[in-house]
Structure formats: structure tokens, C-alpha cells
Amino acid sequence: MEEKDFAAHLTATMTGSALTMLIGVGHRTGLFEAAARGPATSAGLAERAGLHERYVREWLGAMVTGGIFTHDAGEYAFPPEHAKFLLGETASNLMPSLLTLSAFTGILPELERAFAEGGGVPREAYGPYLETLGAKTGDSWKHIYREHLVDGFFGAVPGLNERLTAGVRVLDLGCGTGNAVAVAARAFPASRFTGLDINPGVVEQARELARDLPNAEFAVGDAAELAADPPYDVITAFDAVHDQDRPDVVLRRVREALAGDGLFFMVDTNFSSDVAKNVGNPLAALCYSISLMYCTTTSLAEGGAALGAMWGTEKAREMLADAGFRHVEVLESPRPQNCVYACRP
Numbered sequence: 001m002e003e004k005d006f007a008a009h010l011t012a013t014m015t016g017s018a019l020t021m022l023i024g025v026g027h028r029t030g031l032f033e034a035a036a037r038g039p040a041t042s043a044g045l046a047e048r049a050g051l052h053e054r055y056v057r058e059w060l061g062a063m064v065t066g067g068i069f070t071h072d073a074g075e076y077a078f079p080p081e082h083a084k085f086l087l088g089e090t091a092s093n094l095m096p097s098l099l100t101l102s103a104f105t106g107i108l109p110e111l112e113r114a115f116a117e118g119g120g121v122p123r124e125a126y127g128p129y130l131e132t133l134g135a136k137t138g139d140s141w142k143h144i145y146r147e148h149l150v151d152g153f154f155g156a157v158p159g160l161n162e163r164l165t166a167g168v169r170v171l172d173l174g175c176g177t178g179n180a181v182a183v184a185a186r187a188f189p190a191s192r193f194t195g196l197d198i199n200p201g202v203v204e205q206a207r208e209l210a211r212d213l214p215n216a217e218f219a220v221g222d223a224a225e226l227a228a229d230p231p232y233d234v235i236t237a238f239d240a241v242h243d244q245d246r247p248d249v250v251l252r253r254v255r256e257a258l259a260g261d262g263l264f265f266m267v268d269t270n271f272s273s274d275v276a277k278n279v280g281n282p283l284a285a286l287c288y289s290i291s292l293m294y295c296t297t298t299s300l301a302e303g304g305a306a307l308g309a310m311w312g313t314e315k316a317r318e319m320l321a322d323a324g325f326r327h328v329e330v331l332e333s334p335r336p337q338n339c340v341y342a343c344r345p
């Protein structure tokens with residue numbers, strides 16, 4: 001990259017960070033919802049949102065010049081084709097991810113201390129930030145599962161939807177707030193689903209979410225202590241392996257808890273273990289950053305393996321083979337940042 005291009009690249013990076021912060025402000029003050037009701041002057045929008053015009057006008061300036069709003073004849077507009085990425089109950093809405101990024105700013109001093117002194121930032125140190133993070137990541141995945149779980153994710157593995165329709169025993173490891181289990185249990189009433197998570201708080205939310213589903217149940221437990229009996233026909237793990245403190249132990253337990261013709265269905269990040277191969281991937285820098293600010297440091301705080309979100313398909317294949325999976329296919333998922341591992345003994 002030439003010098004002047006690099007300077008422009010850094011300026012664009014700064015602009016992206018600043019806009020991310022102001023997008024959070026717009027979310028929390030209700031400005032996006034107010035703007036989605038139609039074009040308005042700054043005074044009109046301020047009145048609609050119950051805010052002070054001077055602040056709203058400056059915020060609108062950033063939104064317009066940042067390419068999020070348009071401006072014409074004194075009125076500011078939030079085009080519907082942009083609004084669908086910042087509002088609404090769909091998988092396209094990127095707001096939860098944007099909010100997650102700003103939630104990391106609170107732990108940066110501790111992260112910097114860990115750079116110098118070692119160790120990590122424990123999950124508790126995120127305080128209210130962690131709760132925001134959990135709720136928001138759960139939020140984004142809720143819509144993703146609703147729109148893509150059955151046809152997109154399960155559909156990537158030939159024959160899986162047929163087995164689930166016929167009726168099998170399924171365990172979802174690291175089930176979080178139970179969004180995947182709820183969608184799957186509804187779609188496949190003949191199958192029985194158990195969600196397992198180490199965090200009692202999320203399991204409580206999962207139970208509430210699936211309270212009307214007779215074929216879904218949840219348990220609090222450590223995947224590293226998963227019992228081999230009774231065996232499961234399918235074990236799923238959505239974004240729940242790379243953050244494990246003892247991922248090698250968990251993968252071995254999963255292998256032992258699977259029936260002979262069972263399938264371990266793992267959704268994880270879709271990158272290479274080799275940084276050189278990730279150059280040019282437009283999602284890689286973002287994912288390394290999230291990995292550093294959350295996955296790696298929270299694992300190091302527990303003395304864990306700190307695989308990080310960028311462990312990559314090569315490392316994942318190696319660990320799956322070590323755990324006893326002799327047949328592993330890496331398949332495309334509906335999201336470019338994720339892939340599906342179909343693993344068989």
C-alpha cells in the first residue's frame with residue numbers, strides 16, 4: 001500500500017470506530033427508531049425522539065457524512081434499505097454486533113495490564129458489559145437460527161434434516177439462552193433435544209424460552225464432564241468450542257458420548273489457522289479483534305487453552321482427529337464468517 005493510501009486507510013479506520021460509537025448512541029437514545037418513521041429536519045427528529053436539537057443535529061451530521069443517512073433540502077432520511085441493518089427482528093440487523101464492540105471499551109485498561117503482566121481479563125470483570133454482550137450475542141443468533149438453522153446450517157449436511165425428522169436424540173453443547181434448541185425442537189417434534197450449559201443464568205432463560213416445547217430440556221453442567229451414557233445420535237455446538245477452557249477434553253467427551261453412527265455438528269469461525277492465509281479476508285481483522293478482547297483473554301484468565309476465535313480450520317481438524325473423529329468435513333454455512341464441521345467417528 002502506498003503511503004497516501006495507508007493514511008487514507010487509517011483515517012477510514014478511525015471513522016469506522018467513531019461511527020460505531022455514535023451508532024450505539026443512536027440506538028440507546030431511540031434516534032434510529034424515530035428516524036425510521038420518515039424524513040425530518042434536525043428539529044423535527046429531536047422533537048420526535050424527545051431530545052435536544054443541538055446534539056441531534058451534530059449526530060445527524062455524522063450519520064449523513066458517514067453514509068448511514070441521506071440529506072436533502074434540509075431534511076434527514078434513514079433509507080429503509082439501510083434501516084434493515086440497524087433495526088428489526090431479522091438476521092440482517094447488525095446492531096447487536098455493533099453494540100458488542102462498544103461494550104469492550106470498558107475492559108481495555110485490564111486487557112492492557114494483562115499484555116504486560118500476563119493472565120487475562122476474567123468474565124466477571126466485564127460486569128454489566130458481559131451481560132450486554134451475552135444478551136446481544138444471543139439476540140443476533142436468535143434471528144440467525146430462526147432464518148437459517150434448518151435449511152442453511154442443518155441443510156449443509158446431507159441427510160441430517162431427514163434424521164432429525166425421523167426422530168433422534170440430540171445434545172446442544174454450550175446452548176446459551178437456548179435459541180438453537182427452541183428452533184430445532186419446534187421444527188423436529190419427533191426428536192428430543194437437551195441443551196447443556198455451564199452458566200445457570202442462561203440455562204434459566206433457555207428453560208423459559210422453551211417452556212412450551214415438550215421435546216426440549218436443559219441442564220446446567222460442564223461439557224468437559226459430559227457422561228458417555230446414554231449416547232446421543234447428534235451433538236451440536238454453535239460457537240461454543242473455541243471458548244472452552246479445555247477444548248481437547250470437551251472434544252474427547254463429545255466423541256465418547258456419540259452413538260456409533262452419530263454426528264458431531266460443530267459451527268465455528270471460518271478462517272485459517274495461518275494468519276498469512278487470512279490476509280485479504282474482509283472479516284478477519286474484526287474477528288481477531290473480538291478474539292483478543294473477549295475469547296482469548298477470558299480463557300487466559302481461567303488458565304484455559306486460549307484457542308481464540310481465530311483457531312482456524314487446520315487447528316480444528318487436528319484437534320477433532322486427536323479426539324477420535326476419523327471423518328471430518330468442513331462445509332459452507334449461510335454466513336461467510338462461520339463454517340460447519342460434520343464430524344463422524
Ligand SMILES: C[S@@+](CC[C@H](N)C(=O)[O-])C[C@H]1O[C@@H](n2cnc3c(N)ncnc32)[C@H](O)[C@@H]1O
Pocket residue numbers: 137138141173174175176177178179180196197198199202221222223224237238239240243244245
Ligand atoms: C458464545 S456462547 C454460544 C451460545 C449458544 N450456542 C448460541 O449460539 O447462542 C458459548 C456458550 O458456551 C458455554 N460454555 C462455556 N464453557 C462451557 C463448558 N465447559 N460446558 C458447558 N458450556 C460451556 C457458555 O456459558 C456460553 O453460553
